[in-house]
Amino acid sequence: MTHFNWLLDGSIVGVYLLATMAAGLMVRKYVSKVDHFLVAGREMNVYLGIASLAATEFGIVTAMYTAQAGYTRGFAGAVPGICNAVAMFVIGWTGFCVKPLRDSGVMTIPELFERRYGKFVRWLSGVVIVLGGLLNMGVFLRVGGQFLVVCCGMNLRYLELAMTVLLIGVAAYTILGGMLSVLVTDFLQFIVMSVGLLVVTFLVLHQVGWDKMVTTVQTNFGDGGFNPFVPKDLGWPFVLSNLLVNAAAVLTWQAVTARLLAAKDSKTGRKVFTGTAFFFICRWVIPGIWGIAALAMIEPSVVEKIGLQFGEKDGSLFAMPFLLSQIVPAGMMGLLVAAMLAADMSTDSSYMLTWGSVIYNDILAPFRKVAWSEKKGLLWNRCIIALIGVFLLIWGLWYKLEGNLWEYLQTTGTIYLASMTVLLIACCYWKRANNWGAIAAIVVGAVLPVLSLSLDLFVKVPALDAAGQALFKDGKAVLEGWAKHNIGEHLVTIATFAAVTVAMVIGSLLKPKPQRA
Amino acid sequence: MNISAMLTNHPFWGLLTLAVLVWYSTVTVYVGVRGFADIKQMLRSLKENHDEAD
DSSP: OOOOOTTHHHHHHHHHHHHHHHHHHHGGGGOOSHHHHHHGGGOBOHHHHHHHHHHHTOOHHHHHHHHHHHHHHGGGGGHHHHHHHHHHHHHHHHOTTHHHHHHTTOSSHHHHHHHHHOHHHHHHHHHHHHHHHHHHHTTHHHHHHHHHHHHHOOOGGGHHHHHHHHHHHHHHHHHHHHHHHHHHHHHHHHHHHHHHHHHHHHHHHHHHOHHHHHHHHHHHHGGGGTOTTSSTTSHHHHHHHHHHHHHHHHHHOHHHHHHHHHBSSHHHHHHHHHHHTTHHHHHHHHHHHHHHHHHHHSOHHHHHHHHHHTTOSOOGGGHHHHHHHHHSOTTHHHHHHHHHHHHHHHHHHHHHHHHHHHIIIIISGGGOSSOOOHHHHHHHHHHHHHHHHHHHHHHHHHOOOOSOHHHHHHHHHHHHHHHHHHHHHHHHHOTTOOHHHHHHHHHHHHHHHHHHHHHHHHOEEEOBOTTSOBOEETTEEOEEEHHHHHTOHHHHHHHHHHHHHHHHHHHHHHSOOOOOO | OOHHHHHHSSHHHHHHHHHHHHHHHHHHHHHHHHHHHHHHHHHHHHHHHHHHHO
């Protein structure tokens, strides 16, 4: 029985939604150029940047997969957050790649690539970025809706309707105000989200208690619940792959880079990175604590039953929202739901604008033989965002996630993270880098994760326990994907980064040097 | 919330959790105040640019 009270909590959520929509729509009058729409006229300052980056990179989907990591791996599940924070701080502090990127004055990363690798690589990079980004974002809506259904006790039949209404609201202010609306609503959403996350975390720690959480982790995972190097399925490949993916995401994840490119200058952008770095630990530890609390308080059979309700084999994703539905009282529940909606809306709006900007700026670039007027550019940008919204709705309703959510996000992200990171580093720091190497890197970077994902989907082998014996459940052998069984997801990620680097070096060296006159 | 338990029972994760709660609370207030000033300044700059152009 959830404690969500439609009159009290519904009013809190309603006030938040009205305030957000009003703020988002109010600033649309300042948008008169494509530059305003995509990078807010490059007028973003440090503290607004920190609020916006934090709000963008924390959605309901984030809370769900980080809580799932806490539920299935204990405290060790929060290690990716530490990797992310270290990567962001070091990159912001040193200016590695981000300084030359911001100083170049481009609006997207592929635009920078054109200067070194030519028009075709710019277009191809745009395609890969949008493909990886949209597949990644495709699960956001469904997971967000599932959280609301479990947490508020909303009828499952209204899931699609709730998702659609939420998306239309976000799309409305994003289409009209672009990055300006995104920044202003992100700020408001950061405040609401942070207050909600903190209040609920204090409540969880008070209700469940630290000792009980530690004991639960020790009982379920032993020392491996505290140290990621102990469990066989984690170990150094888990830590290294997370360091690589998170460093790559800081450098080339377009939603993160958009803040750097909207900053007044590279110094401001770097301050945004160093100032936001520790938030990425919060982003994994806070929901991770909620996930561990769910493990301590909720019977596994209940969690499994909720999963089956959604047609999912694994119910671990729903343990955290179910716990919150049980322990958060009315009144505070409204704050929690408003906080999670704030988190989700800020992520959705930023991501729609981000992938839309790459489609407009880079994929459509070959079709702009002459410069478009500002009015035509704005119209195209708005249409692209609307179409992305339609895609998200269709994909979000159709695609059914199998397995661990974070691993799905890592795999779809790796389609472009590995190649774009190598291209960016080579573009900034290696004079021999050229279009041969760039194309080879993009192809290898896209093929390996897709091949791994396909092998996991279509070639199943029996899963084994620690003693090497086949696992059985309900009298049937438990099956898992071929790549996961024989190589492991983390090694696939590491191998992809290594192969992309080799492809870039060999491809670039194979191209004959131009003859000097 | 038992802070002494967090400092003695697996202190690495206990301290990290406490650091997260203190840092996040502080940053929320600080960024809340300074970020609002940033928004006002950003909109003022955009308005001035817009007026100069037109």
